[in-house]
Structure formats: structure tokens, C-alpha cells
Amino acid sequence: MLRKTGLTLFFGLALILFSxxxxxxxxxxxxxxxxxxxxxxxxxxxxxxWPSMFPPFHMNHYLRIGPLSPYNSDIIxxxxxxxxxxDAPAHGPVSGQTAQITPDRLPPWGFVGExxxxxxxxLLDDAPDGYSPLILKEHILAWEKEHRPxxxxxVVLFRSGYTDRYYLPLPAGRRFVADPADERAPxxxxxxxxxxxxxxxxxxxxxxxxxxxxxxxxPALASATHTAGLQHEMNWAEGxxxxxxxxxxxxxYCHLPPKHTGGIGGELRAFAVVGNPLSxxxxxxxxxKRVLDLSVQLSEDLPxxxxxxxxxxxxxxxxxxxxxxxLDPPQHQRAFDSHTxxxxxxxxxxxxxxxxxxxxxxxxVREWLSDYERRYGRRGxxxxxxxxxxxxxxxxxxRVIDVKHLIGSTSESDWPASxxxxxxxxxxxxxxxxxxxxxxxxIFQSGYSDTYLRPFPQDRACxxxxxxxxxxxxxxxxxxxILYLAGKGIRCVATDGxxxxxxxxxxALMTYWALGSRGMVGVEYLTNLGAVxxxxxxxxxAPKIRGGHGGxxxxxxxx
Numbered sequence: 193m194l195r196k197t198g199l200t201l202f203f204g205l206a207l208i209l210f211s212x213x214x215x216x217x218x219x220x221x222x223x224x225x226x227x228x229x230x231x232x233x234x235x236x237x238x239x240x241x242w243p244s245m246f247p248p249f250h251m252n253h254y255l256r257i258g259p260l261s262p263y264n265s266d267i268i269x270x271x272x273x274x275x276x277x278x279d280a281p282a283h284g285p286v287s288g289q290t291a292q293i294t295p296d297r298l299p300p301w302g303f304v305g306e307x308x309x310x311x312x313x314x315l316l317d318d319a320p321d322g323y324s325p326l327i328l329k330e331h332i333l334a335w336e337k338e339h340r341p342x343x344x345x346x347v348v349l350f351r352s353g354y355t356d357r358y359y360l361p362l363p364a365g366r367r368f369v370a371d372p373a374d375e376r377a378p379x380x381x382x383x384x385x386x387x388x389x390x391x392x393x394x395x396x397x398x399x400x401x402x403x404x405x406x407x408x409x410x411p412a413l414a415s416a417t418h419t420a421g422l423q424h425e426m427n428w429a430e431g432x433x434x435x436x437x438x439x440x441x442x443x444x445y446c447h448l449p450p451k452h453t454g455g456i457g458g459e460l461r462a463f464a465v466v467g468n469p470l471s472x473x474x475x476x477x478x479x480x481k482r483v484l485d486l487s488v489q490l491s492e493d494l495p496x497x498x499x500x501x502x503x504x505x506x507x508x509x510x511x512x513x514x515x516x517x518x519l520d521p522p523q524h525q526r527a528f529d530s531h532t533x534x535x536x537x538x539x540x541x542x543x544x545x546x547x548x549x550x551x552x553x554x555x556x557v558r559e560w561l562s563d564y565e566r567r568y569g570r571r572g573x574x575x576x577x578x579x580x581x582x583x584x585x586x587x588x589x590x591r592v593i594d595v596k597h598l599i600g601s602t603s604e605s606d607w608p609a610s611x612x613x614x615x616x617x618x619x620x621x622x623x624x625x626x627x628x629x630x631x632x633x634x635i636f637q638s639g640y641s642d643t644y645l646r647p648f649p650q651d652r653a654c655x656x657x658x659x660x661x662x663x664x665x666x667x668x669x670x671x672x673x674i675l676y677l678a679g680k681g682i683r684c685v686a687t688d689g690x691x692x693x694x695x696x697x698x699x700a701l702m703t704y705w706a707l708g709s710r711g712m713v714g715v716e717y718l719t720n721l722g723a724v725x726x727x728x729x730x731x732x733x734a735p736k737i738r739g740g741h742g743g744x745x746x747x748x749x750x751x
Contacts (some may be wrong), residue, residue, distance in 0.1 A: 231460075234274060254267050257548065271526070278460045282456045296489060304483060539711060578740035593637065633715075639668040
């Protein structure tokens with residue numbers, strides 16, 4: 193990190209809803225809510241990885257729908273500075289307690305707030321080749337004079353237009369980092385240490401930039417700039433894009449990194465919510481720190497990946513390791529299946545693409561498909577992968593449906609089996625709590641992850657034993673329930689069980705077919721649902737990885 197040239201230049205590379213904009217900023221039309229995706233597309237033909245000495249992003253579609261699997265899934269391999277990325281306080285050359293604040297230890301209220309977009313687009317390319325134009329404290333003071341003083345609950349976002357202009361497919365994408373590093377083009381605008389120290393001194397704990405790093409490439413201020421902000425226990429997103437669509441004030445901002453244990457940062461999804469009255473409600477919740485983390489920890493010793501039943505049927509395990517590079521603090525590379533931890537289930541997970549020959553399925557799966565289509569209608573096809581799922585589809589008012597009464601309802605002689613959540617269970621909830629409203633996020637609460645997500649060797653009770661008929665599985669909705677929810681206008685279903693499918697492979701596949709055939713998505717493996725109050729807004733997002741069939745993300749609830 194503090195090395196010269198390549199590694200020093202690397203330092204810090206990382207990355208609808210109810211409010212009235214303040215300080216004279218342009219306002220969104222009343223009741224017109226818009227989710228603005230501020231995340232870079234992660235793909236191997238884009239400059240999403242640091243170009244010097246670090247392994248490039250890679251995704252392997254190792255499971256494909258066909259004779260060996262009824263599902264699509266991927267192995268995702270990346271380091272902590274891929275695409276739109278998080279810098280946690282542990283990222284910088286800081287000491288003491290601050291150095292211990294890794295991504296999993298950040299408070300969830302530190303991911304949200306009111307967007308304060310500081311326009312520094314006049315600085316774009318205004319520097320010699322290889323050098324960054326410098327964002328000064330005076331730029332921030334000028335913004336405050338025009339709008340209002342910065343303070344706790346604000347998110348400072350530096351908008352230069354750099355990513356909008358230069359984040360392009362390769363080889364044109366070399367202009368993003370490689371050409372500036374080689375002193376062939378000006379680098380991105382970045383704040384000097386005094387500017388970041390000032391932002392932190394105002395009580396701001398969240399920031400973002402549309403350059404690939406918060407630190408300047410040259411002069412050699414990257415380390416000092418990072419220290420100046422991170423010493424205030426700030427966290428920020430690097431590689432944000434599209435800030436021109438966000439007003440100077442009044443929008444709600446959020447970035448959601450997967451909950452990796454340890455490390456200095458990681459991939460994330462950043463977005464803004466523009467429009468009244470939702471953005472105002474969310475901003476107020478953020479300012480009062482009314483934010484819950486609903487995501488499971490990602491760790492090698494936790495049961496966060498699918499072991500399968502018996503031997504030879506597991507998915508790719510979660511792991512991370514320190515890269516063999518002379519960096520301080522050290523950098524990590526991580527690899528995992530796209531259905532690891534708290535993760536997204538897009539339609540293409542279980543639905544094949546158009547033109548798929550059903551005879552390509554294994555004979556048993558063909559039988560299941562015949563049974564499914566006789567009972568529930570056509571299975572359908574889909575090419576909707578992770579990056580195509582709208583952020584608005586995985587965000588909405590939470591409807592937590594308690595299904596703990598189903599625990600213990602299966603017979604040991606029927607194992608492996610999961611208690612089945614039926615339409616009657618949903619209707620009973622509606623009778624007590626009111627009709628489901630279209631666009632709500634239906635979340636099934638069994639308490640399963642709270643009880644069984646335990647480190648090795650206690651981990652077997654969570655997945656291995658239920659899958660092998662040694663214990664009852666987690667409650668899971670059947671296809672009948674998914675179709676009932678679809679009829680109510682529900683577009684996203686979530687659970688605190690490891691999967692929405694449960695442990696019975698036939699019933700699980702039918703549930704995913706029903707989900708995908710109605711254009712619905714799932715969020716699996718939540719936790720801490722007992723803390724969610726009656727009125728809460730659910731947010732989930734996975735990193736914007738092109739062609740992914742899932743992806744671990746972060747889920748929070750504001751109340």
C-alpha cells in the first residue's frame with residue numbers, strides 16, 4: 193500500500209423510494225420515485241480490476257442447466273478492489289481500534305444517508321498526464337456556502353464525471369486506470385488530505401467518488417488522503433458512476449457490501465433513491481441510525497455455501513486468502529459460489545434460456561417438469577441474470593410472515609423434508625395484519641439462521657444433517673405459495689432459511705420454476721428478522737456482475 197509506483201498508485205482503489213431536496217437542489221416530481229444505479233458493471237472485458245500485479249476478476253459458469261444440473265450457478269473470483277468497491281477504516285494505515293473496523297464490523301447506518309453531491313466536473317482532465325486534479329477543502333466549503341453545512345447523516349459524493357467518460361470496454365477502457373498509471377493521460381480528480389479530514393470533522397461517516405480511488409494517483413498523496421478520512425472511521429465507495437442523475441441534496445444514498453469477515457473492503461452495490469416522500473422517510477431513518485443488518489456473516493468456518501446431500505454434490509465453497517504481495521495492510525482475494533450467504537436468486541437460476549431442449553434434462557428432472565407443468569402451467573424460459581434485476585424489485589416495504597409454527601411439523605420417516613409454507617399460512621397472516629400490497633417484500637421468518645448458523649463443528653446441524661435426513665429442514669414455500677404471492681403483485685420473496693426451496697430436491701426445483709416463471713426474484717439466507725418492526729423498508733442489492741446467476745449481497749432494513 194505504501195510502496196512506490198504500481199502499489200502506491202494502487203492505494204485505495206476499490207468500487208425508490210419517499211424526500212424533499214434541501215438547499216434549493218432540483219426536486220424530483222412528488223410521488224415519483226426512481227432508483228438510480230450508481231454501480232460499475234463488473235465483467236472481464238471492462239477495467240474492473242486494478243491493472244498492476246493484481247489477479248483479474250474471473251467468473252466461471254461451472255453449473256449449467258442440462259443433464260448434470262437443473263440450475264445455473266457460477267464461481268466468482270475477485271479481490272477487494274473490484275468494480276464499485278468499499279474502503280473500510282481497516283483499509284488505511286490507521287492504528288488502534290480504527291484498524292479493527294473491517295467490512296463486517298461497520299455499523300449498517302454507515303451505509304446510508306442523504307446524498308450531498310459535490311460537483312467538481314470542472315477539474316476533469318485538468319492535470320498533466322499521470323497526475324490527478326486535486327479536490328481542495330475550498331471546493332467543499334463552496335458547496336456548503338451554496339447549499340448547507342455538512343453534518344452527521346450526510347454522504348459526501350464527489351462528482352467529476354470520470355467514470356461516466358472513461359469506464360469503457362477494453363481496450364478503450366485502459367484510459368480508466370492503466371493509461372494514467374503509465375503517464376499517458378490525466379488521472380481522476382481526488383481530494384487532498386485536508387479536504388478529507390474536513391469532511392470527517394463535520395461528522396460525515398460515509399462518502400463516495402466517481403474516480404477509481406479516493407486518493408490521487410500523483411502527486412503521492414493517496415496514503416495521506418486515505419488516512420485523513422479513515423481515521424474518522426469513515427467508509428466510502430470508490431468507482432461510483434452516474435452521479436449526474438442525483439440532485440445536489442435531497443436524495444437517499446445507499447451502498448451495500450457483502451458481509452465478508454475481515455479484510456479491508458470489497459465489492460458493493462451503490463444506488464440512490466430520488467423522489468418524495470420515500471427518500472425523505474429513508475433519510476430520516478438513516479439520520480437517526482434506525483437501520484438493521486439482516487445479512488449473514490461470510491466466513492470459511494460458517495455454513496454459508498451449499499454442501500449438497502451425500503458426497504460429490506456440493507457447490508463451490510467460500511474462501512478468502514491473503515494475496516502474496518508486499519502490502520500493508522494486506523489485500524485479500526475471495527472466491528465463492530454465486531449462491532453463498534445472503535444472496536440473490538434471479539429467474540435465470542432455474543429457468544433455461546429460450547430454445548432450450550427439455551430432453552437435455554436428466555430423466556428424473558424431465559419427470560418433475562412434466563408433473564410441474566401439469567399442475568402449475570408452463571415453466572417458461574429466462575435470460576435475466578443478476579445485473580438485469582432492477583434495484584427496485586429487491587427493495588420495498590417489508591411484510592415479515594412468521595412461520596415458526598411450522599417447525600416440527602414433518603415426520604422423521606419423511607426426511608429429508610422441510611415444513612411447507614402454504615397459501616393458507618400467508619392468508620392467515622393477511623387476516624391478522626392486513627392484505628399484502630403489490631411491491632411489498634414478503635419475508636418468511638422461521639428463526640432458522642439465528643438458531644443454526646454456527647461455526648464448525650456445530651455447522652452440520654444447519655445444512656448437512658437436514659440434507660441427509662438426520663434432522664428436519666427449514667420451512668420453505670411450495671410452488672402454490674409462490675403463485676399465490678405472484679397473484680398479489682409480489683415480485684420479491686425472501687427467507688431466513690438457507691434457501692426458498694427447502695431440502696426436498698423436487699419440491700425445491702418446482703418452487704424456483706414457479707418463482708422464475710412469474711418474473712419474481714428471491715433473497716435467501718437472511719437473519720435477525722425478529723428485530724424488524726411492523727413498519728420497515730427492506731433493501732437488498734448484489735454487486736453488478738454481468739451474466740451472474742445470483743450473487744452474495746447485503747440486506748438492511750430501515751425503520
